[in-house]
Amino acid sequence: MNIVVVKTLIHSVCLAWLGIEYYQAITDxxxxxxxxxxxxxxxxxxxNLVIFTLMLTPLARxxxxxxPILVRRLMGLYAFxxxxxxxxxxxxxxxxFNFNLLMQELVERPYIWVGAGAFIxxxxxxxxSFHKAKKLLKKRWQSVHNLIYLGVLLAWLHFFWSRKADLxxxxxxxxxxxxxxxxxxxxxxxxxxxxxxx
Amino acid sequence: xxxxxxNRSQFKDSQITDESVxxxxxxxxxxxxxxxxxxxxxxxxxxxxxxxxxxxxxETSNNTxxxxxxxxxxxxxxxxxxxxxxxxxxxxxxxxxxxxxxxxPAEHASALQVNPWDLKISGLVDKPYQLGYEDLFxxxxxxxxxxxxxxxxxxxxxVPWIGIPLAKVLxxxxxxxxxxxxxxxxxxxxxxxxxxxxxxxGGNIDYPYREGLTIAEAMHPLTILAVGLYGKExxxxxxxxxxLIVPWKYGFKSIKSIVSxxxxxxxxxxxxxxxxxxxxxxxxxxxxxxDHPRWSQASERVITTGGLFEQTRVPTQMFNGYGEQVANLxxxxxxxxxx
Numbered sequence: 001m002n003i004v005v006v007k008t009l010i011h012s013v014c015l016a017w018l019g020i021e022y023y024q025a026i027t028d029x030x031x032x033x034x035x036x037x038x039x040x041x042x043x044x045x046x047x048n049l050v051i052f053t054l055m056l057t058p059l060a061r062x063x064x065x066x067x068p069i070l071v072r073r074l075m076g077l078y079a080f081x082x083x084x085x086x087x088x089x090x091x092x093x094x095x096x097f098n099f100n101l102l103m104q105e106l107v108e109r110p111y112i113w114v115g116a117g118a119f120i121x122x123x124x125x126x127x128x129s130f131h132k133a134k135k136l137l138k139k140r141w142q143s144v145h146n147l148i149y150l151g152v153l154l155a156w157l158h159f160f161w162s163r164k165a166d167l168x169x170x171x172x173x174x175x176x177x178x179x180x181x182x183x184x185x186x187x188x189x190x191x192x193x194x195x196x197x198x
Numbered sequence: 199x200x201x202x203x204x205n206r207s208q209f210k211d212s213q214i215t216d217e218s219v220x221x222x223x224x225x226x227x228x229x230x231x232x233x234x235x236x237x238x239x240x241x242x243x244x245x246x247x248x249x250x251x252x253x254x255x256x257e258t259s260n261n262t263x264x265x266x267x268x269x270x271x272x273x274x275x276x277x278x279x280x281x282x283x284x285x286x287x288x289x290x291x292x293x294x295x296x297x298x299x300x301x302x303p304a305e306h307a308s309a310l311q312v313n314p315w316d317l318k319i320s321g322l323v324d325k326p327y328q329l330g331y332e333d334l335f336x337x338x339x340x341x342x343x344x345x346x347x348x349x350x351x352x353x354x355x356x357v358p359w360i361g362i363p364l365a366k367v368l369x370x371x372x373x374x375x376x377x378x379x380x381x382x383x384x385x386x387x388x389x390x391x392x393x394x395x396x397x398x399x400g401g402n403i404d405y406p407y408r409e410g411l412t413i414a415e416a417m418h419p420l421t422i423l424a425v426g427l428y429g430k431e432x433x434x435x436x437x438x439x440x441x442l443i444v445p446w447k448y449g450f451k452s453i454k455s456i457v458s459x460x461x462x463x464x465x466x467x468x469x470x471x472x473x474x475x476x477x478x479x480x481x482x483x484x485x486x487x488x489d490h491p492r493w494s495q496a497s498e499r500v501i502t503t504g505g506l507f508e509q510t511r512v513p514t515q516m517f518n519g520y521g522e523q524v525a526n527l528x529x530x531x532x533x534x535x536x537x
Binding site: 036092096166 | 286290298300353397398399401402489491492493494496497499501503504505506507508509510511
């Protein structure tokens, strides 16, 4: 399939879905609580997109093609975009733009620290995702982008923690994430040994 | 006096329309829909395309999922609190017996058979007795109570419940002096409550759901056993056919679909307290000064009509605004440690 077609498809799905959810929430049509709806949708969407992004490299290896790698940055950037909307929606609609309350929540809630940690990583990866940054950072670029393995675990922990008691969904997510990390066990082991020898 | 021809700029239809009209409008729109799509597109500004879209969707779910809810006879409450619309009250529920998301109860609660029902009042009483399904609506006078409902998750609603003061139900059993607490249990029927048959669906809770009150809280005139809302029987997802309402406590205390009320002399085990004692206490009084470990309880988001940009967040009141009536129950209790 043509890469342009695939990219157009990714853009369309990511944006249209977002559009529908926000449209329904803004017009209060068909969902009980529009605020919970958009916060859950963007949060879970960001986690899903990070996981999809992490699937691309193993897929490329397995099928011995570079095609999946060509959309990796795009998917990663959409993960960041969803995460940014998640944060913004929490501040705007859940906290009603109450800045003091936001600061207080940021300081006091460990489960928000974890989410914020994941977001900072996604942010760092997004701003260094361009070719110029790649050239500028040289070898360090890869180490920066290895942070995604920590990021996905933090995002999952934030998701799990936000539930009152649910097990099934976070459990399934964790299984998939651990599988994706296991597929990279050599690389991850290398990261740790490098750190230890330094 | 200034007469306004229209206040449409200030309010949405659903904010100023009472429920019966609101529902009639639906059948009106439904008739139009039968007449054909062209008519719909050309109907006056009374109902926008979007309203039609929403209502149509809700109506489908009502027709296919819910049983017929009987109208009740009751004494009205004259409260002027602005009520949360019926659709929100009945489609945004925490009832883990049917799934942990807010929408699952409305989707899956129709599996529950509420008639026949058997509510036992037992324990430290002289005359234990039982109430069947019909008894719930006929043995006691029914009163409407328009109460604020504050969820521990920091959102709130205003619901016109219809129910019986719990004290009346307890008095009939002749409570013994030794009784210090009241223990409540929800129905345990995994065949009809999908969350009870799978710990994954039901949020890993040790069912049946249990709650408890001190005898003074249970006898308080604000405490009711609700059998209806908005003039009709309770929909299943709201805890049919009979549930507790304790308006000054977080919503999880107001246990649904009750089959057992037992008077005891020791503090009963309660479900959420057992599951996460650092987050959910036995008392669970609404208290803006004691935060949940994961979020602030100082303010709450009001669930009402309106989309993303019409949200309101209001300060949470001590005892959910019922302090004048109930504060004296807790004179000698440290509410910070007994949360």
